[in-house]
Amino acid sequence: MTVRTFTAPIALLTIFAALLATMYLGYASNTEKNLHDFPIALVNQDLGDTIDGAPANLGAQVTDGLVAGIPADKVDLRVVGIASARTQLENGEVYGAIIIPSDFTKRLAILGAGAVVPGEIERPVITVQSNPRVGPYTAGIMSRIADQALAQVQQTVGRNLTDRVTSTVGADAAAQISGAARLAIADPVHIVDVPFRPMPDGAGQGLVAFFYTLILLLAGFTGAMIIHTLVDSILGFTPTEYGPLFVHPPVTGTSRLRTLFIKWAIIGTAAPVLSGVFLGIAKLLGVPVSSPLLLWLYGTLAVIAVGFTALSVLAIFGTAGLMVNLIVFVVLGLPSSAATVPLEAVPGYIAALARFEPMHQIYLAVRAILLFDGRAEAGLSHGLWMTVLGLAIGVILGAAVTFAYDRRGLHRTTEATAALVPARAAS
Structure with a gap:
């Protein structure tokens, strides 16, 4: 029995333990900090509309805001058409998609008018599609990225819509707008979070x-x-x-x-x-x-x-x-x-x-x-x-x-x- 009989196995086990800790703890310890090149498709289908006599495309403005606001070093944001987005989702090439519909500007204009004119209105929608089949953890990351990015969009769009309504009807008339209407135009976009292809049973x-x-x-x-x-x-x-x-x-x-x-x-x-x-x-x-x-x-x-x-x-x-x-x-x-x-x-x-x-x-x-x-x-x-x-x-x-x-x-x-x-x- 020699000293090497004890030291050699212990040294090998110590090196092995250090490798295990480096790989497994580093793997799961800080996913937000380690995030890089996370692929997301961004689709703008908005056809635009005429607001106050001038053509406008608020979907394009939202797209530009998302491109500028989402950190490029963490997210690979791909501005593509709807067909390309669906293909990439089906192939697992992107982990989710943010889709702005064709009537986005039109619904925002109607929502602004509905604040002062009675009638039924529907909030404009932005759809966030996760791709759960890529992996069980990707949907959560996708939701967090979309929530952070769209919260800023919601605030910016709501502020602009409130300012436009106020300038259109005048300060005195704006004071008569109901609290419910003010809340609606301050938080105008309905964010819908759905999976692209839900997981099958089993x-x-x-x-x-x-x-x-x-x-x-x-x-x-x-x-x-x-x-x-x-x-x-x-x-x-x-x-x-x-x-x-x-x-x-x-x-x-x-x-x-x-x-x-x-x-x-x-x-x-x-x-x-x-x-x-x-x-x-x-x-x-x-x-x-x-x-x-x-x-x-x-x-x-x-x-x-x-x-x-x-x-x-x-x-x-x-x-x-x-x-x-x-x-x-x-x-x-x-x-x-x-x-x-x-x-x-x-x-x-x-x-x-x-x-x-x-x-x-x-x-x-x-x-x-x-x-x-x-x-x-x-x-x-x-x-x-x-x-x-x-x-x-x-x-x-x-x-x-x-x-x-x-x-x-x-x-x-x-x-x-x-x-x-x-x-x-x-x-």
């Missing part, structure tokens, strides 16, 4: 896409560890304990590359079965699955990609590969997945991980299949090709490195290890 407010992603990734990740341990035990490379029993078969001498091929074959055979189990249980639990075949096929690919890559990491790094896999697939993967908090509301170092982290790529594809009708533009295409790329990288690295180990004579035997140690010491 979708868990969108969390079902995240958890389906998680079980696919865990199937590949933990499946690789189980297969790695069992196959190495059967081939005699590592001992196995069953309670008090200690079993260590003789070493078979199978090469590293062939051992990796055996492990790949096992996870490849198990992947369609596991994907089918997940799909069947999802259907039994009432999860809405509009494209079951597509989900099964992609689930199979995802399990294979994660499993092959995790097995390659274990073949390359040995025991240390367990920690590498845990960090890559879980510790870094969960915060950068964008499955709960969107990437536009997390620190930049976490958002940067999403460019290559496996969980984010799988989530984009699963979310598109479950919540966006399998639309390629909604993330399926990107997630699919990134999954294939990850699989290719895992296969190439695993095969190349284990082949190089075998060529150098670094076989999995005590003799090879003993021959390697003096060579390292001499170098």
